[in-house]
Amino acid sequence: MNIILLGPPGAGKGTQAQRLVEGRGMVQLSTGDMLRETRKADTPLGRQVADVMDSGALVSDEIVTAMIDEKLASLDPATGVIFDGYPRTSAQAETLDKILAGRGRKLDRVIELGVDEDALVERIVGRYTCATCGKGYHDKFERPKVEGTCDKCGGHEFKRRADDNEETVRTRMGEYRAKTAPILPYYEAQGLVSRVNGMAPIDEVTSAIEEILDAD
Numbered sequence: 001m002n003i004i005l006l007g008p009p010g011a012g013k014g015t016q017a018q019r020l021v022e023g024r025g026m027v028q029l030s031t032g033d034m035l036r037e038t039r040k041a042d043t044p045l046g047r048q049v050a051d052v053m054d055s056g057a058l059v060s061d062e063i064v065t066a067m068i069d070e071k072l073a074s075l076d077p078a079t080g081v082i083f084d085g086y087p088r089t090s091a092q093a094e095t096l097d098k099i100l101a102g103r104g105r106k107l108d109r110v111i112e113l114g115v116d117e118d119a120l121v122e123r124i125v126g127r128y129t130c131a132t133c134g135k136g137y138h139d140k141f142e143r144p145k146v147e148g149t150c151d152k153c154g155g156h157e158f159k160r161r162a163d164d165n166e167e168t169v170r171t172r173m174g175e176y177r178a179k180t181a182p183i184l185p186y187y188e189a190q191g192l193v194s195r196v197n198g199m200a201p202i203d204e205v206t207s208a209i210e211e212i213l214d215a216d
Contacts, residue, residue: 001080002105007113008176010124011198017082019206026080029071038067065095072103088179093186108216110187111209113198121169131157
């Protein structure tokens with residue numbers, strides 16, 4: 001199956017994509033990861049990507065299209081793909097349909113992880129990790145059993161991401177809405193969109209996604 005997984009930062013999209021990779025053998029195509037991977041490759045496209053990124057310019061749709069097509073060409077046709085970060089416009093959505101058709105594929109499902117913005121802010125702003133082993137904690141939902149001591153390694157230093165603050169999270173939410181709003185009507189018209197409650201426990205979200213995919 002070929003799917004698009006949508007969701008704002010903090011919705012658990014990365015976790016769910018990884019579970020699909022591990023459970024179904026799918027390949028996650030993240031435009032960010034692909035750009036970094038392509039840049040390292042000593043190919044004409046790789047050198048082109050490096051030049052654009054080094055100049056500080058935005059990578060064009062043409063380059064992203066070529067990159068995705070090249071990646072699909074390298075995969076077994078039977079391998080399912082998860083698109084992450086692309087498409088973001090109606091034009092890109094139409095282009096993706098053409099790329100997939102050219103590779104004998106089609107898009108099967110667009111799954112959006114729905115979130116409550118205030119609850120998502122609380123989820124993200126409250127999270128922190130052990131500076132030694134990286135175990136994750138939360139001010140409200142998962143505190144260490146002994147205050148100030150990591151359950152896993154016994155460390156006493158913790159850290160928070162600098163961008164895990166309310167202003168940044170709400171800005172990211174606004175950007176997500178602006179970027180996904182144009183493509184949803186395109187896919188809704190094709191009957192491809194399904195929505196899952198991204199605020200549910202992780203295992204429940206996984207089960208809901210599996211149910212959607214198994215029904216197709």
